[in-house]
Amino acid sequence: MFVDHIEQVEHTSYSYSLNHNKKDSEEKDLVSVTIIIDYAPIKMILSKQLRPTGSFLIDLCSIVGGVFIIFGLLNGFMLRCCAKCKMD
Numbered sequence: 001m002f003v004d005h006i007e008q009v010e011h012t013s014y015s016y017s018l019n020h021n022k023k024d025s026e027e028k029d030l031v032s033v034t035i036i037i038d039y040a041p042i043k044m045i046l047s048k049q050l051r052p053t054g055s056f057l058i059d060l061c062s063i064v065g066g067v068f069i070i071f072g073l074l075n076g077f078m079l080r081c082c083a084k085c086k087m088d
Helices: 053-087
Strands: 002-004 008-009 046-048
Touching: none
Parallel strands: 002 046
Antiparallel strands: 002 008
């Protein structure tokens, strides 16, 4: 089910999957067909809603800060490696 809280619309959809597995019989003279049905009902709800601007800005700042931290660590590691190579 997909719920759009912005436009107040609900869409329902169903999904099915089929697997084909081949199993060799121990008896070569007999012909057989085995059917196994596995039914697992799961209801999944996807929703679309507006997020507050403050939450978006916090997420954006955390992503940008994380990128700066990772590149700073890589830069420091590379500088240490280059300095060690020049000493040898």
